[in-house]
Amino acid sequence: MRNTGEKVIIIGGGIAGLAAGIYALKSGFDAEIFEKNAVPGGECMGWNRNGYHIDNCIHWLTGTDPGNALWDVWKTVGAIDENTEYADTDRFYTSNVDGREVTLWNDLDRTERELIGESPEDEDEIRKFIEHVRYAESCVIPAIKPMDMMGIRDYMDMGKSMANMPKVLKEYGNINCTELGLRFKSPVIRKLMTDYLPSDYTAYSLLVSYATMTSGNGKIPLKGSLAMSLRIADRFKQMGGVLHTSSSVKEIIIDKHKATGIRLEDGTTVAADHVISAVDTDFLFGRLIDKKYMPRALARAYEDRKAYPVITGFQIAFAIDADFSVKDTLFFDCEPVRVGQKNYDRISVKNYSYDTSFAPEGKTVLQANLCQSDEDYLYWAGLTSQEYKAAKKKLTDEITQRIISRFPELDGKITLLDSWTPLTYNRYCNAYHGSYMGFVTTVGNKQMRFKGVVKGVSNLYIAGQWVMNPGGLPVAVVSGKFAIQRILKKQHRSIEV
Ligand SMILES: Cc1cc2nc3c(=O)[nH]c(=O)nc-3n(C[C@H](O)[C@H](O)[C@H](O)COP(=O)(O)OP(=O)(O)OC[C@H]3O[C@@H](n4cnc5c(N)ncnc54)[C@H](O)[C@@H]3O)c2cc1C
Structure with missing residues (x-):
């Protein structure tokens, strides 16, 4: 594709932002991504602790069947291809x-x-x-x-x-x-x-x-979520894209109703012909640009927490020094644990033994999850830093004890690797209420879907999981592609990319 000489700036190096970058390059634009964290991937993430890898996203990747259009998108961005190996789960x-x-x-x-x-x-x-x-x-x-x-x-x-x-x-x-x-x-x-x-x-x-x-x-592609994010980031860089990590964007510069660039937290400004926001829409409207620009449907959803709840979690990762018989994810009853005003009497554990790259031989990573909501986020957010640390430790200890009561064979063989709360997602990704999907589809709520454009500001486009229910990786990746197609359409070019 002939280079247009125009520059697309993308805010956020999660799956949506990386995909937007790749499709921008494919369409002949120069592309630069600004990501606040040191590592790209956003919520499609994993990290290492004590010789183990904590995989914290892909439970399933929709679009692994080569027969559908979503597979083509994943292949284009370098996430998977014909040679990808998948977890042998049943x-x-x-x-x-x-x-x-x-x-x-x-x-x-x-x-x-x-x-x-x-x-x-x-x-x-x-x-x-x-x-x-x-x-x-x-x-x-x-x-x-x-x-x-x-x-x-x-x-x-x-x-x-x-x-x-x-x-x-x-x-x-x-x-x-x-x-x-x-x-x-x-x-x-x-x-x-x-x-x-x-x-x-x-x-x-x-x-x-x-x-x-x-x-x-x-x-589930083997090697996990972080490896997939890094494959996509590598594809972007190999195609000539520039990825700025540890570069937090403070605001989008708007001049005469037109997005003309961005200003970073350190004061640097960068000019652009087109700006794509691939961060949470709650952060875009209110922090990067004035909240008055937020589409009405989206504003209504943020206001109506009952009809449009979000989903987040309290999670713990353990190293297990044994061959653990539970396969994949198991839910079971437990003596109740209290978080804020709520009692939880069921928890789930997920055994990651399906991917041997996550743990030394003969050992495995086990994760426990308590599904949390807006209300739980507000509970965690309302604690002082000392209270937060104490509450997190108490809950971690209680859940560990529940797991050992359910699986006594793990006593002495289970070691804490890490635990994290809904606040972690907010701190790490600026995720609204710690959410790791878009708005939940409840009975009777209107499916959230809005055009990824901003009324009143030209040359600004929106990608990310919030543009369409129910969010997740497939929505994130296609929204990046769609943002570029919106630019192409505006320029009266073919949207086939
Ligand atoms: C535990 C867990 C399990 C999941 N399981 C699945 C699953 O099995 N299948 C599935 O499809 N999906 C799953 N998801 C959801 C999936 O991870 C997300 O939907 C997807 O990664 C969202 O991508 P995104 O690019 O839209 O947003 P994000 O990943 O949130 O990316 C936004 C990026 O913008 C960056 N950013 C924010 N503010 C700024 C700023 N001011 N300046 C610069 N950069 C900024 C953030 O750091 C982040 O990298 C899961 C998520 C979690 C956490």
């Missing part, structure tokens, strides 16, 4: 109640058999659930172009390929995960339906997530 997760255990296997027939074996009286409901997971396997997110640039033919093609999705939405789009659980009589199947996603998530989100795995379109 399940989504397992729920345990009073010693009864059921699993959502990647093999749907196996799940069906196991669930019916566990609770024959739920057979009809189980068969319906399985049938609709099969329908949900056709669900894809638009990856070729933004939906507002799609024509009738694009919509017809999408409708044809997702012909079964309306059935999933009809049956499971108007109930949340708690209500889905209540359709089953078996206590352990009820928990299976509510363990993974927050209870107010729409039930269809669970089916779509599970279907990503059963269809083979949601695998």
Whole structure:
């Protein structure tokens, strides 16, 4: 592609920002990314502790099936290709109640058999659930172009390929995960339906997530999240992009309603022909530019915390000096632990033994997770620094003790590597309320989707997981591509990139 001589500046070197950089270069622009942290990747991250690697993002990467458009995007940015090796996992997760255990296997027939074996009286409901997971396997997110640039033919093609999705939405789009659980009589199947996603998530989100795995379109690339982020950053640099790390952006310079560059925290200004914000929209509107520019739909969502909650977590990573039998993710009952005003009587542990690069031979990394919400974020944020440290230590100790009570074989073989809270995500990525997805899709809320442009400021574009529900890596990567397509369209150039 011929160089245009125009410069695109991208704020934020997470997956969205890195993708925007690569598509900018592909389109003939010069591209510079400014990332506040020393390492690119944003929330698609991992870090080392005491000879172990803590992988803190990819539970599944939607788009690993080469048959769909999202795979092309991942390949273009250098995340995966035909030679990528994936974790050899056979399940989504397992729920345990009073010693009864059921699993959502990647093999749907196996799940069906196991669930019916566990609770024959739920057979009809189980068969319906399985049938609709099969329908949900056709669900894809638009990856070729933004939906507002799609024509009738694009919509017809999408409708044809997702012909079964309306059935999933009809049956499971108007109930949340708690209500889905209540359709089953078996206590352990009820928990299976509510363990993974927050209870107010729409039930269809669970089916779509599970279907990503059963269809083979949601695998886990080996070597983990950080390695994937670094592959994308390397692709950007190899193509001629400039990545500035440890470079926090303070504001976007607007001159006569036009974005003309950025100012860094150290006062340096950098001019640009186009600016793309790939940071949290809460940080963009209010910190980088005036909040008055925030699109109305987005402002309403931030104001209505009940209809548009966010999801975050309290997490702990342990080194396990043993071969630990639990495979992947297991949810189980525990003596309640208290966080702020809430009691948690179920926790999950995830065994990372599927990737041998994360731990020395014969050992593994185990992570525990307490799913947290806006309310929990406010609890942590309200503590003084001393109270915060004490509360974090207490909770870490309590959860460790719960894990040892559940798995006595780990006593003496489990060592703390690290623990982190919703505040960590805010500090590290400026993530709104520590969220690591976009707004949660609850029953009755209007799906959040807005054009990645800013009314009243030209030459400023928005990428990142907040532009479209439910966020996550696929939305982040396509939003980077879409931001460039918006520039191309404005310049009356082809948006095929
Ligand atoms: C524990 C966990 C598990 C997850 N599991 C999955 C999963 O299995 N599958 C999935 O699809 N998704 C998963 N996600 C979500 C996924 O990680 C995110 O949706 C995605 O990484 C968001 O990318 P982004 O580029 O939109 O935002 P971010 O990653 O937040 O990137 C924004 C970047 O901007 C930088 N920044 C912020 N402010 C400034 C500033 N002023 N100046 C310069 N830079 C700035 C930040 O440091 C950051 O690097 C998970 C996330 C977490 C934390």
